Amino acid sequence: MTETAKRSATISVDGKTVELPIYDGTVGPSVIDVRKLYAETGHFTYDPGFTSTASCDSIITYIDGDKGELLYRGYPIDQLADDSHYLEVCYLLLYGELPSAAQLEDFEFRVTTHTMLHEQMTNFYRGFRRDAHPMAIMCGVVGALSAFYHDSTDITDLEQREIASVRMVAKMPTIAAWAYKYSIGQPFVYPRNDLDYAANFMHMCFSTPCEEYHVDPIMARAMDRIMTLHADHEQNASTSTVRLAGSSNANPFACIAAGVACLWGPAHGGANEACLAMLKEIGTVDRIPEFIERAKDKDDPFRLMGFGHRVYKNYDPRAKVMQETAKEVLELVGVTDSPILQVAQELERISLEDQYFIDRKLYPNVDFYSGIVLSAMGFPTSMFTAIFAMSRTVGWIAQWKEMVEDPQQRIGRPRQLYSGAGARNYVDLSKR
Ligand code: SDX
Numbered sequence: 001m002t003e004t005a006k007r008s009a010t011i012s013v014d015g016k017t018v019e020l021p022i023y024d025g026t027v028g029p030s031v032i033d034v035r036k037l038y039a040e041t042g043h044f045t046y047d048p049g050f051t052s053t054a055s056c057d058s059i060i061t062y063i064d065g066d067k068g069e070l071l072y073r074g075y076p077i078d079q080l081a082d083d084s085h086y087l088e089v090c091y092l093l094l095y096g097e098l099p100s101a102a103q104l105e106d107f108e109f110r111v112t113t114h115t116m117l118h119e120q121m122t123n124f125y126r127g128f129r130r131d132a133h134p135m136a137i138m139c140g141v142v143g144a145l146s147a148f149y150h151d152s153t154d155i156t157d158l159e160q161r162e163i164a165s166v167r168m169v170a171k172m173p174t175i176a177a178w179a180y181k182y183s184i185g186q187p188f189v190y191p192r193n194d195l196d197y198a199a200n201f202m203h204m205c206f207s208t209p210c211e212e213y214h215v216d217p218i219m220a221r222a223m224d225r226i227m228t229l230h231a232d233h234e235q236n237a238s239t240s241t242v243r244l245a246g247s248s249n250a251n252p253f254a255c256i257a258a259g260v261a262c263l264w265g266p267a268h269g270g271a272n273e274a275c276l277a278m279l280k281e282i283g284t285v286d287r288i289p290e291f292i293e294r295a296k297d298k299d300d301p302f303r304l305m306g307f308g309h310r311v312y313k314n315y316d317p318r319a320k321v322m323q324e325t326a327k328e329v330l331e332l333v334g335v336t337d338s339p340i341l342q343v344a345q346e347l348e349r350i351s352l353e354d355q356y357f358i359d360r361k362l363y364p365n366v367d368f369y370s371g372i373v374l375s376a377m378g379f380p381t382s383m384f385t386a387i388f389a390m391s392r393t394v395g396w397i398a399q400w401k402e403m404v405e406d407p408q409q410r411i412g413r414p415r416q417l418y419s420g421a422g423a424r425n426y427v428d429l430s431k432r
Pocket residue numbers: 049232233235236237266267268269271295296302303304305306307308309310311360362365366367
């Protein structure tokens with residue numbers, strides 16, 4: 001895409017004028033190529049938080065924040081959530097096209113036969129306290145994969161990249177489920193090859209040696225849909241972390257571990273856990289105004305978790321599907337008058353009528369309803385972000401592969417505006 005500059009931008013600074021090429025994407029904002037700006041003007045661009053910066057030329061996922069649109073390789077997320085399933089979406093994200101029946105069967109076989117962990121990896125779990133947060137465990141165990149799978153860490157080898165990609169997609173449910181089992185003091189439950197991806201994850205979480213957990217097909221379908229909704233999301237903070245880590249040629253397992261760590265933050269993937277805690281703290285509909293006022297108060301660090309988004313300035317399309325799934329799962333488990341769901345729906349209604357939220361285009365995002373669904377499925381809040389990380393691994397891997405295979409790729413090394421002390425001489429302690 002970036003060889004076809006049809007027009008340029010002109011910047012004049014300190015008497016110098018620079019022509020910067022402009023490149024157009026298939027859809028969405030065009031970009032101004034500033035790569036030669038420093039060499040020709042001695043100036044950097046300045047964009048903390050990267051609100052106006054494109055870090056790469058990608059063909060994987062597109063978000064139109066104004067329309068509230070999300071496309072995986074061009075396919076709208078609501079169609080994929082309704083008509084596809086997670087492993088088919090994984091294939092689409094990794095290889096760019098929807099698979100044929102034979103391609104899908106082969107991919108599902110490759111994933112299914114890589115779901116086990118090296119048995120020695122169970123020792124890593126036992127090094128954690130029982131009350132360790134599952135995300136702490138996942139950060140450690142995912143990084144440790146590079147200590148076991150040396151035959152898929154050479155990023156220059158296409159075949160090794162392929163094996164590492166399949167291993168990551170296949171093993172994350174086992175790693176996440178075992179983090180949960182360890183935290184509740186139950187024995188690990190091994191994956192089964194006769195169950196599909198989502199059902200296998202729920203089996204590993206909820207079966208015990210004493211009793212098999214029979215996965216309700218509606219519950220498994222809801223779990224699969226949640227995974228699809230979280231699979232990828234353009235250059236978000238954790239994906240950018242994976243890309244930056246990968247730009248140093250670090251092995252894929254270490255890069256995904258970095259993505260897990262970044263996703264954990266409550267401003268990012270940790271918002272689903274924080275949102276349910278917030279809904280529980282609000283407790284009843286009559287307390288909503290108090291929390292809305294706190295969210296607006298600049299002196300109060302409180303924010304409405306599950307609200308707002310850097311890109312979506314309209315409704316997050318994933319939140320809509322998640323809200324429908326919440327109602328479906330609550331009905332299945334026989335909870336029709338969930339106080340938490342009532343608080344969530346009333347909080348959404350009030351905030352969407354409040355000028356503060358309207359002016360800032362703050363809408364519910366993917367994390368607003370996901371905690372309600374996962375809680376109704378029986379997961380503790382501490383597992384919500386681990387499920388997000390498990391689901392997002394395929395997106396991280398697809399973006400990592402694209403970065404590694406991009407001929408324009410160089411090690412990521414941003415510069416800075418330096419406002420610190422100028423050069424000065426050391427002062428001996430006796431003179432201070
Ligand atoms: C995810 O990037 C992705 O794609 C992420 C993600 C993915 O799939 O990878 O979509 C997943 O991380 C979703 C977001 C989950 N986080 C939360 O729900 C946490 C609550 N949201 C906020 O922290 C915030 O909205 C962010 C972090 C999501 C976005 O932050 P921005 O883009 O930096 O926006 P901002 O903080 O500059 O806010 C702009 C204004 C500010 O007010 P003013 O200073 O202009 O007066 O909106 C206000 C903010 O105070 N604001 C909020 C708010 N979010 C923004 N006010 C109250 N409650 C909120 N939630």
